[in-house]
């Protein structure tokens with residue numbers, strides 16, 4: 001997974017406990033800022049997933065997973081695109097924050113910062129693909145479009161894992177967006 005200040009900022013606007021609620025994961029208060037839950041990633045007899053609300057972080061000691069809100073969403077969702085969709089949904093639930101506007105700002109601000117900008121492009125292309133699919137929800141070909149978009153997500157993930165240069169990433173981003181305008 002790519003890490004950047006953009007990812008951190010966006011994830012900070014979402015509470016880990018709200019993410020637990022979203023997935024219907026029950027948690028128990030353990031005093032102060034501590035909560036615990038059964039690890040949703042495998043079966044266990046005693047709860048080993050710990051949440052610290054003061055840090056807005058979680059750790060599944062059983063399987064050595066953990067981090068922030070978005071890291072949890074990524075563990076729960078099958079694809080990066082699905083995770084982006086949930087991120088958007090939960091972020092929008094907070095009227096005080098508008099992470100999409102924040103992301104747009106970041107894309108502007110990262111123009112001269114190569115790794116940050118590549119990360120921002122990676123995020124944006126996922127959001128654009130999912131938005132495009134949402135707009136075609138009532139289409140007769142919706143299922144067909146879903147599988148095509150899933151293939152695009154795989155292509156996007158694959159591309160960004162290859163550590164592209166900024167120039168390559170921008171070209172790729174533009175190509176994917178142009179592809180959406182004509183056909184998927």
Ligand SMILES: [Zn+2]
Nearest residue numbers: 039060062063
């Ligand atoms: Zn576990």
